[in-house]
Amino acid sequence: MTDDLIICTRNRPRDLARCLESVLGQTHVPTCTTIVDSSDGDASALVVEAFAKRWPDGNQLVHVSSEPGLVHQRLVGLHATQEPIVHYIDDDTVLEPGYIEGILAAFADADGAGTVGGVGGYVTDQPAHRYRRIDEWLGLDSRREGVVLPSGRNIRIYTQPAHDIDVDWLPGCAMSYRRPVLEAEPPDERVGRNRNGEDVQLSYRIRQRWRLVITPRARLAHITSDVERRSVEKLTTVELVSRWERVHAGTGRLSERAFWLSVFGQLAWYSTKAATTLSAERWGIARATWRGVVEIRDLRREAR
Numbered sequence: 001m002t003d004d005l006i007i008c009t010r011n012r013p014r015d016l017a018r019c020l021e022s023v024l025g026q027t028h029v030p031t032c033t034t035i036v037d038s039s040d041g042d043a044s045a046l047v048v049e050a051f052a053k054r055w056p057d058g059n060q061l062v063h064v065s066s067e068p069g070l071v072h073q074r075l076v077g078l079h080a081t082q083e084p085i086v087h088y089i090d091d092d093t094v095l096e097p098g099y100i101e102g103i104l105a106a107f108a109d110a111d112g113a114g115t116v117g118g119v120g121g122y123v124t125d126q127p128a129h130r131y132r133r134i135d136e137w138l139g140l141d142s143r144r145e146g147v148v149l150p151s152g153r154n155i156r157i158y159t160q161p162a163h164d165i166d167v168d169w170l171p172g173c174a175m176s177y178r179r180p181v182l183e184a185e186p187p188d189e190r191v192g193r194n195r196n197g198e199d200v201q202l203s204y205r206i207r208q209r210w211r212l213v214i215t216p217r218a219r220l221a222h223i224t225s226d227v228e229r230r231s232v233e234k235l236t237t238v239e240l241v242s243r244w245e246r247v248h249a250g251t252g253r254l255s256e257r258a259f260w261l262s263v264f265g266q267l268a269w270y271s272t273k274a275a276t277t278l279s280a281e282r283w284g285i286a287r288a289t290w291r292g293v294v295e296i297r298d299l300r301r302e303a304r
Helices: 013-024 042-051 070-079 098-108 131-136 179-184 197-205 232-248 258-275 280-304
Strands: 003-009 032-037 060-067 085-090 093-095 117-122 164-169 174-178 213-222
Touching: 003 013, 003 070, 003 117, 013 032, 013 093, 032 042, 032 070, 042 060, 042 258, 070 085, 085 093, 085 098, 085 179, 085 232, 098 117, 098 174, 098 213, 117 197, 131 258, 174 179, 174 197, 174 213, 197 213, 197 232, 232 258, 232 280
Parallel strands: 003 032, 003 085, 032 060, 117 213
Antiparallel strands: 085 174, 093 213, 117 174, 164 213
C-alpha cells in the first residue's frame, strides 16, 4: 500500500525533530510525509528542511504552512495529499520502528471484506488508571476499553491487546484511515472548536459506517509536550463541553440523559471529596466542571 503520513505541528520544533527521527527509523517509511505547520516562526520549517536531506530516495517529506487549529490543519493535510491510506500522528509522539508497517498490515488483513475504515496504534505510555464502580454507575468509566459510553465519555485502551480489537474510537495521536472514508466523513471544523475531543468526534462518526481497529503491531509513545498544553482544570472544562457537543450531535447511541447524570455525578463526587480531604486539586476539578456546565448553558441559549 502507498500511504500519506500527516503531522500537524505548532511551535514545537524539538518535539517535531524527535518525532521525525522515529519516522525515519521505520521499517516502512511512508510514501509521503507532510508536516502541516502553523508555528509563529520558522524553527519547525528549518527542522523539516534538515530532515529532507536525510530522507530516503523515493519518499517525500513536505512542509506545508497553515493557519492554526488542529482540525483545520488536519484538513489542510488531507487536501495536500493523495495516497489511499492516511496516517495522522501528533508531533509529540515517538513511533516504534514497526509502527507504520503494523498499521498497513492491519488494513491488509481486513482488505478482502473492506469493512475496516480506520486503524489505530497502541499508546504504550498510558497514564495510571484506577477503575471505580461508582464511575461506571455515573457513566464515566467502563471495564470495557476502547468504547464510547452513552454519556459521551470515551474510554482509553489501557491494556495492550493480544491481537487486533474492534473499538468505538481512535486516539488522534495515532489514527489512520482509508482515504475514501475520510472523504465521506472528513474532519469537521464546526466541532472540537475547543481543540479537545475532535479525534473522538471524527472516529465515532466513522464508526457508525465502518469498523475501527486498534492493533498491538503498531506501538508508539505519546510524550505529552509542555508547549501549547492546558492545565488540568482547563482540560476538564474543555472535555465536558466537547463531550456535550458530541452527545448533542445525536451520533450513535449517545444520550443527553446519560450525559447530564455523569456531569452532576462528577460535580457531586469531586465537591464532596474536596470538602472531606481539603484537596485543592479536587476543588479545581469541581470548579472546572461547573464552568463547563455554565458554558454549555450559554451554548444552548445561543442555539435557540
